[in-house]
Amino acid sequence: MNIIVCISSVPDTTSKIKFNENSEFDTNGIQFIINPYDEFGLTKAVKIKECLGGTITVVTVGDTASEPVIRKALAIGADKAVRINTNPKDSFETASLISEHIKDIEYDIIIAGRESIDYNGSAVPCMIAEILDIPFINACIGLNLNDNTADLVREVDGGKEFISSPLPLIIGGQKGLVEESELLIPNMRGIMQSRTKPLEIIEPENIVNRVQSISLESPPEKKECRLVEEGNVKELITLLQNEAKVI
Numbered sequence: 487m488n489i490i491v492c493i494s495s496v497p498d499t500t501s502k503i504k505f506n507e508n509s510e511f512d513t514n515g516i517q518f519i520i521n522p523y524d525e526f527g528l529t530k531a532v533k534i535k536e537c538l539g540g541t542i543t544v545v546t547v548g549d550t551a552s553e554p555v556i557r558k559a560l561a562i563g564a565d566k567a568v569r570i571n572t573n574p575k576d577s578f579e580t581a582s583l584i585s586e587h588i589k590d591i592e593y594d595i596i597i598a599g600r601e602s603i604d605y606n607g608s609a610v611p612c613m614i615a616e617i618l619d620i621p622f623i624n625a626c627i628g629l630n631l632n633d634n635t636a637d638l639v640r641e642v643d644g645g646k647e648f649i650s651s652p653l654p655l656i657i658g659g660q661k662g663l664v665e666e667s668e669l670l671i672p673n674m675r676g677i678m679q680s681r682t683k684p685l686e687i688i689e690p691e692n693i694v695n696r697v698q699s700i701s702l703e704s705p706p707e708k709k710e711c712r713l714v715e716e717g718n719v720k721e722l723i724t725l726l727q728n729e730a731k732v733i
């Protein structure tokens with residue numbers, strides 16, 4: 487099986503997000519991690535390879551700052567990596583650059599995450615599917631590969647959907663592909679090997695931006711919480727009318 491895993495390098499969830507004076511994300515002091523949804527996909531890819539053999543290639547669109555995350559993916563078990571050297575400015579740019587690279591290589595399945603936890607667009611995998619004209623199954627919580635088909639389980643509102651699809655296809659994966667307890671932590675051997683595994687850097691030729699970010703702003707600061715004594719309905723109504731101005 488030739489498996490491609492799309493890895494997005496995202497700020498650690500505990501990071502304090504700031505924007506600079508140009509309304510750009512300020513990466514100073516930010517720790518980057520493998521997008522959590524991609525970590526489930528990568529672990530699943532390693533498990534598939536253990537059963538069926540094959541090659542795992544990690545693809546990331548990002549600048550040099552994404553390399554520690556790529557090396558971590560190699561330490562976890564990917565065989566090689568490709569970094570498309572640009573800082574993507576929108577989902578279509580990311581999807582078209584990944585598709586442009588993938589269209590000329592042999593693959594059976596592309597494993598992406600359900601969403602990237604930085605911009606939460608949930609747009610990249612479905613755009614790749616459209617560009618490459620392959621099936622796309624999102625919110626995937628189960629995957630079994632046979633010779634030319636995949637049996638998939640998808641989370642739907644209030645239940646599960648069982649799907650069969652021909653290969654190649656792309657999935658948007660999440661917890662359930664593997665459980666949290668199964669996530670692989672790189673061991674010393676993996677970390678040493680990751681330093682010598684191939685990391686190809688591609689300079690993008692055609693960058694197409696379809697959207698432009700005009701400005702970014704943080705959500706309003708939360709107001710101080712006011713506690714009203716139990717049973718004091720009069721004061722509660724006065725506060726809602728005069729301070730919160732919601733009634």
Ligand SMILES: Cc1cc2nc3c(=O)[nH]c(=O)nc-3n(C[C@H](O)[C@H](O)[C@H](O)COP(=O)(O)OP(=O)(O)OC[C@H]3O[C@@H](n4cnc5c(N)ncnc54)[C@H](O)[C@@H]3O)c2cc1C
Nearest residue numbers: 492547574575576577598599601602605606607608609610
């Ligand atoms: C309007 C807008 C403006 C932006 N401006 C900037 C900016 O100025 N500077 C900046 O650095 N970023 C910017 N970004 C963020 C960057 O473009 C996104 O991180 C990226 O396009 C992912 O888009 P998404 O949120 O739709 O990913 P999703 O579709 O939510 O991600 C789903 C999956 O797609 C794959 N994927 C996503 N991104 C990548 C990637 N880069 N490489 C490989 N696989 C990936 C992963 O498997 C991920 O789990 C901007 C995004 C938007 C929407």
